[in-house]
Amino acid sequence: MTTHLSDESSPSTLSLPDTALISDLYTLRDYLRWVSSEFYLAGLHYGHGTQSPWDEAVALCLGALHLPWNVDPAVLDARLLPMERSRIIQLARERITTRRPLPYLLGEAFFAGYPFSVDERVLIPRSPIAELIEDGFAAWFPEEPPARVLDLCTGSGCIGIATALVLPTCDVALADISQDALAVARQNITRHDVGDRVRAWESDVFSGLQGQTFDLIVSNPPYVDARDLATMPAEFRHEPDLALGAGSDGLDIVRRILRDARRHLSDDGWLIVEVGNSDRHVEAAFPDVPFMWLDFERGGQGVFALSAAELDAHAASFA
Numbered sequence: 001m002t003t004h005l006s007d008e009s010s011p012s013t014l015s016l017p018d019t020a021l022i023s024d025l026y027t028l029r030d031y032l033r034w035v036s037s038e039f040y041l042a043g044l045h046y047g048h049g050t051q052s053p054w055d056e057a058v059a060l061c062l063g064a065l066h067l068p069w070n071v072d073p074a075v076l077d078a079r080l081l082p083m084e085r086s087r088i089i090q091l092a093r094e095r096i097t098t099r100r101p102l103p104y105l106l107g108e109a110f111f112a113g114y115p116f117s118v119d120e121r122v123l124i125p126r127s128p129i130a131e132l133i134e135d136g137f138a139a140w141f142p143e144e145p146p147a148r149v150l151d152l153c154t155g156s157g158c159i160g161i162a163t164a165l166v167l168p169t170c171d172v173a174l175a176d177i178s179q180d181a182l183a184v185a186r187q188n189i190t191r192h193d194v195g196d197r198v199r200a201w202e203s204d205v206f207s208g209l210q211g212q213t214f215d216l217i218v219s220n221p222p223y224v225d226a227r228d229l230a231t232m233p234a235e236f237r238h239e240p241d242l243a244l245g246a247g248s249d250g251l252d253i254v255r256r257i258l259r260d261a262r263r264h265l266s267d268d269g270w271l272i273v274e275v276g277n278s279d280r281h282v283e284a285a286f287p288d289v290p291f292m293w294l295d296f297e298r299g300g301q302g303v304f305a306l307s308a309a310e311l312d313a314h315a316a317s318f319a
Helices: 018-024 028-042 053-064 073-077 082-098 102-106 129-134 158-166 179-191 226-230 234-238 252-264 276-285 308-313
Strands: 108-111 114-117 148-152 171-176 198-202 214-219 265-274 303-307
Touching: 018 082, 028 053, 028 073, 028 082, 053 082, 053 102, 082 102, 102 108, 108 158, 114 158, 114 179, 129 158, 129 265, 148 158, 158 171, 158 179, 158 198, 158 214, 171 179, 179 198, 214 252, 252 265, 252 276, 252 308, 265 308, 303 308
Parallel strands: 148 171, 148 214, 171 198, 214 265
Antiparallel strands: 108 114, 265 303
């Protein structure tokens, strides 16, 4: 006997077998509607590239079918093969039951318009620094781009590799303490064929970069304070703790960056660091430092810029 989706005994249809779902859902439009409804009912948390059940459903369905985000809307009414339908159902079930973030399920995340391989060894790319990369850091380098760039605490390598793709004349160093993260970053170096200009270094903050200087240091380091770390939604608990937590106020790594960055910056260089909602802790810890807090068109907070000259002027505060 066929079980139909009109059964109202339960608001969710996840209790139905895959065969029943496949027999009633045919087109991409069908699956977008179904996945979105189930995500809404499941009360999932978003924030790894999407902000709503609908956005997450679109990302899941298009990702499962290897379709671009700007696919021709005419494809919405295309009938899917049974194996394609099964793939979408499998991913939707796993997203709901495990609370694993969607990029981990797909093995891919987009950052600054580029695809990057990701898994549980690295943080999922979502930094607002993407907007600065897309603009080529022109606010700080209006005449010519930086020649040497450091992506510190690189994780997947997304910030540094995207910078290399946007600025084809610059050399980029990716640095991270995690060998697991560096393995993913090297996969992405190969994926984007930038190995001639991008190298990955094992480094505990600056310890593995002795003698190297850069025109631009960009970092999205661990910055989550202990309170926020303890109350994070289940989705974030799939990400590596090493990439998130940084002490009681979230500044354990940021303090080290501020203390030592000047030794690795050219005289006209800039330091750009993301600290998220630990920005209040930064202001409290360094009240006399004139941090330049950046605004973003697509949202995001807690990214500051400091020049080499400002790091020199406030060296005593960072010591």
